[in-house]
Amino acid sequence: MLAQATSATDTASTAVPIERPVNSSFTFDVGGAHILDTYLTPIKYSGLSLRLGYERLQAMKFSPFEWVSQMDAGIEYQKVKNPVGNHTMHSLMVEYTWGMMHRWHMECLPGLQLMAGGGARFRGGVIYNANNSNNPVSAKIHFSANLQGMAVYNMRLGRLPVTLRYEATLPFIGAFFSPEYGQSFYEIYLGDRGDIVHCGWWGNRFDMRNLFTVDLHFGRTSLRIGYRGQIETSYVNNLNYHFFTHSAIIGVSGEWLSLRPGKKDSDKARIISALY
Amino acid sequence: MKISQSYSSMKIVKRIAAWVTGVAAAACAVVTLVGCHKYEEFANDPYGNFDALWTAIDEHYCFFEYKDIDWEEVGQRYRAQVLPEMTNEELFDVCGQMLMELKDGHTNLISAWDVSRYWIWEQYPVNFDERIIDEFYLNFNYRQSSGIKYAIMSNNIGYMYYDDFSSGIGEGNLDNILAYLSACDGLVIDVRSNGGGYLTNVEKLVARFITEPILAGYISHKTGPGHDEFSEPYAYYFDPADDSRIKFLKPVVVLTNRSSYSATNNFASIMKSLPNVRIVGDTTGGGSGMPFTSELPNGWNVRFSACSILDPDGNETEFGTEPSDGYKVDMDEADSDAGRDTILETAFVAIDDMIAAGL
Numbered sequence: 001m002l003a004q005a006t007s008a009t010d011t012a013s014t015a016v017p018i019e020r021p022v023n024s025s026f027t028f029d030v031g032g033a034h035i036l037d038t039y040l041t042p043i044k045y046s047g048l049s050l051r052l053g054y055e056r057l058q059a060m061k062f063s064p065f066e067w068v069s070q071m072d073a074g075i076e077y078q079k080v081k082n083p084v085g086n087h088t089m090h091s092l093m094v095e096y097t098w099g100m101m102h103r104w105h106m107e108c109l110p111g112l113q114l115m116a117g118g119g120a121r122f123r124g125g126v127i128y129n130a131n132n133s134n135n136p137v138s139a140k141i142h143f144s145a146n147l148q149g150m151a152v153y154n155m156r157l158g159r160l161p162v163t164l165r166y167e168a169t170l171p172f173i174g175a176f177f178s179p180e181y182g183q184s185f186y187e188i189y190l191g192d193r194g195d196i197v198h199c200g201w202w203g204n205r206f207d208m209r210n211l212f213t214v215d216l217h218f219g220r221t222s223l224r225i226g227y228r229g230q231i232e233t234s235y236v237n238n239l240n241y242h243f244f245t246h247s248a249i250i251g252v253s254g255e256w257l258s259l260r261p262g263k264k265d266s267d268k269a270r271i272i273s274a275l276y
Numbered sequence: 277m278k279i280s281q282s283y284s285s286m287k288i289v290k291r292i293a294a295w296v297t298g299v300a301a302a303a304c305a306v307v308t309l310v311g312c313h314k315y316e317e318f319a320n321d322p323y324g325n326f327d328a329l330w331t332a333i334d335e336h337y338c339f340f341e342y343k344d345i346d347w348e349e350v351g352q353r354y355r356a357q358v359l360p361e362m363t364n365e366e367l368f369d370v371c372g373q374m375l376m377e378l379k380d381g382h383t384n385l386i387s388a389w390d391v392s393r394y395w396i397w398e399q400y401p402v403n404f405d406e407r408i409i410d411e412f413y414l415n416f417n418y419r420q421s422s423g424i425k426y427a428i429m430s431n432n433i434g435y436m437y438y439d440d441f442s443s444g445i446g447e448g449n450l451d452n453i454l455a456y457l458s459a460c461d462g463l464v465i466d467v468r469s470n471g472g473g474y475l476t477n478v479e480k481l482v483a484r485f486i487t488e489p490i491l492a493g494y495i496s497h498k499t500g501p502g503h504d505e506f507s508e509p510y511a512y513y514f515d516p517a518d519d520s521r522i523k524f525l526k527p528v529v530v531l532t533n534r535s536s537y538s539a540t541n542n543f544a545s546i547m548k549s550l551p552n553v554r555i556v557g558d559t560t561g562g563g564s565g566m567p568f569t570s571e572l573p574n575g576w577n578v579r580f581s582a583c584s585i586l587d588p589d590g591n592e593t594e595f596g597t598e599p600s601d602g603y604k605v606d607m608d609e610a611d612s613d614a615g616r617d618t619i620l621e622t623a624f625v626a627i628d629d630m631i632a633a634g635l
Contacts, residue, residue, distance in 0.1 A: 036315065038315060041570060041571050042315065042316070042328070042332065042570060042571070043571055043573065044317075082571065082575060083320070083573070084320070084573070084574060084575040085575075086388075086575040087571065087575060087577075129569075131569060131571070131577055132568070132569040133567045133568060133569045133579055134566050134567055134568055134569075134582070134583075135568045135569060135582075180497055180498075180499055180507065181497070181498050181499050181500055181501075181505075182336060182338065182497040182498030182499070182568065182582045182583060183497040183507070183583070184497065184566055184568070184582070184583055186475060186476075186566070187495050187497060187510065187583065190495065190510070190512040191510075191512065192495065192507075192510040192512075194507070233313070235313035237499070238499075238500045238501060240313050240315045
C-alpha cells in the first residue's frame with residue numbers, strides 16, 4: 001500500500017517513529033553526443049543521445065536525518081555520424097550507480113541541503129561501427145568508485161513548491177576494459193587476454209557526470225526537468241576515447257511511503273525525506 | 277545557540293565550497309592533461325586526406341618490417357603528386373597507387389565509386405574451372421549444404437567444394453555431409469578461388485579432421501604506432517569437435533590456387549600441419565594479416581592488415597602457403613580441353629600415396 005509522503009521540518013524525537021519515503025523518478029533524456037574511439041576510427045562522430053533512467057533516493061535507516069542513499073540506473077543509446085555524414089556508429093550503454101551521502105541542512109538558508117559522499121558504479125556497453133572489418137565493435141566495461149556531491153534547495157515559485165538540485169559524480173578509481181592497440185576481439189576470443197583490464201585512475205581515465213534538475217511539485221507527483229552532462233575519457237594502450245553527451249531531461253518524480261498493515265504508529269510517524 | 281548553529285553551517289558551507297573548488301580545479305587539470313588526450317585531426321582537403329591515409333597506415337600496418345618497406349620514402353614520393361586543386365578521383369588514384377606499394381590484398385581504399393586493390397591472384401593462372409568438376413567428375417549430381425557442394429566421385433573419393441568462408445557452417449550440416457562421405461577412401465576439400473571469410477568457420481571445419489587439440493598457429497598484434505611495436509606471438513590451439521560429432525580421419529587433400537586467400541590461406545596452413553592431409557595445387561594467395569578498417573576525413577574507408585597470423589611452424593604466410601612437397605601443380609591446358617582437372621587428378625595420386633603409406 002502506497003501513499004504520498006510529506007516533508008517534516010521539526011527536530012527528531014526518539015519517541016516518534018520514523019518513516020523514510022522513497023523518492024523515485026523516471027526520466028527520459030534527449031540531447032547530443034560526441035564520440036571519438038580510435039580503436040574504431042580516428043574521426044570524431046556526433047549525433048543523437050537518448051537515455052531512460054530510474055533513480056531512487058531514500059534517507060538511510062541508521063541515521064535518516066544525516067545520511068541518504070541513492071540508486072541510479074539507466075540505459076542509453078547514441079546514434080552518431082562522421083562529419084561528412086556517410087558513416088554511422090551506434091552506442092548502447094547500461095549504467096548502475098549506488099552511493100550514500102552525508103547531508104547537512106543549512107540553517108543559514110532554510111531549504112538548502114548539501115550532500116557529499118561516495119559510491120560505486122558499473123557502466124558497460126558497446127559502440128558499433130558497421131563499416132569496419134575486424135574492428136567493428138568497441139566494448140566498454142567500467143567499474144568505479146565515485147565521489148559525489150549534491151546541493152538541494154526547496155523553495156516556492158509563487159504558490160508552486162519547487163526543488164532545485166545540482167549533482168556531480170566523479171569516478172576516481174576503478175577498473176576498465178580495453179583491448180590492446182591493434183588487438184582483435186578474435187584474438188581475445190582465442191585466449192590472449194594479457195593486457196585488457198586496466199586500473200582506472202585520473203592518469204589514464206577521467207569521467208564526470210553533472211546533473212541539474214528542477215522538480216515542480218504538482219500535487220502527488222512532480223514534473224522533473226533538467227540537464228545531464230556526461231564526460232567519459234580514457235587514454236590507454238595508445239587508444240583514445242572521448243564520450244560526451246549533453247541532454248535535456250524530462251520525467252516524473254514523487255515520494256512514496258510504504259504503510260505496512262499492522263503498523264500502528266504510521267499516521268503519527270515523523271517523515272524524513274531524502275530530497276524534498 | 278541559533279547564532280552558533282548558523283556560524284557552524286557557514287563553516288560547513290565554506291569547507292564544502294573549498295572542497296568542491298579543489299576537486300573542480302583538479303578535474304579541469306586532469307581533463308586538460310589526460311582526459312582530452314591530444315589526437316591528430318586532418319583537414320578535409322587533398323593534403324589532409326592524403327596525410328590521414330598515410331598516418332593510418334604508418335601507425336597500424338603490421339608488415340612494414342617483414343616486407344622491408346620504407347614508408348617514409350613512399351609517402352614523400354606520392355605526396356609530391358598531391359595538388360591542392362586535384363579532383364577526388366585524381367586523389368583516389370594517387371592514394372590507391374601508394375597503397376599498392378604494400379603488395380597486400382587486404383589493403384584497400386574504398387570510396388563511393390571504386391575500391392583500390394592489389395590482388396595477387398590477378399598475376400597468376402586461375403587453376404580452377406568449376407564447370408569441369410561439375411560436368412566431368414560430378415556429372416551435375418551433387419548435394420549442397422551450408423555453402424558446401426559435395427558428392428562421391430566414381431573412384432569412391434569424396435569431394436567437397438567450399439567457395440566462401442563467410443558462408444556459415446552448421447555443425448548438423450557438417451555431420452550430414454561427413455556421414456554421407458564416411459564410406460569414401462579419401463576426401464578432397466576444394467577451396468580454390470575461396471577468397472576467405474570468417475576464421476571461426478576455419479576452426480569449425482578443421483575440428484572435424486583432428487582427434488586431439490592441435491597448435492593452429494600464432495597471432496601477434498600491434499601494441500603501439502611504432503613499426504616495431506608488436507605483442508609476443510600468441511600460440512592458439514584448435515580443439516577437435518565433440519565426440520558426438522562425425523569426423524573424417526582418412527586421407528584428405530586440400531586443393532588450392534592463388535585465389536585461396538585470407539581465411540582460406542589460414543585453413544590451408546593449418547590443414548598442412550596434419551599428418552593425413554596434403555595440400556595440392558598452386559601456392560595460396562596469402563593474406564595472413566587480419567584486416568582492420570579506418571577512415572579519412574572525406575569519408576573514404578581504408579582497410580589494412582593489422583594483426584599478423586603465423587602458421588603452426590611460426591612462419592609468415594602473407595605471400596602464401598605452398599603446396600605439400602611434390603604436389604605443386606598447375607592446370608594443364610590440354611587436360612582442361614579434355615575435361616580433366618590436372619590438380620584434382622594429382623589429388624587422387626596424393627590420396628593413393630597416403631593410403632600406400634598407411635595413413
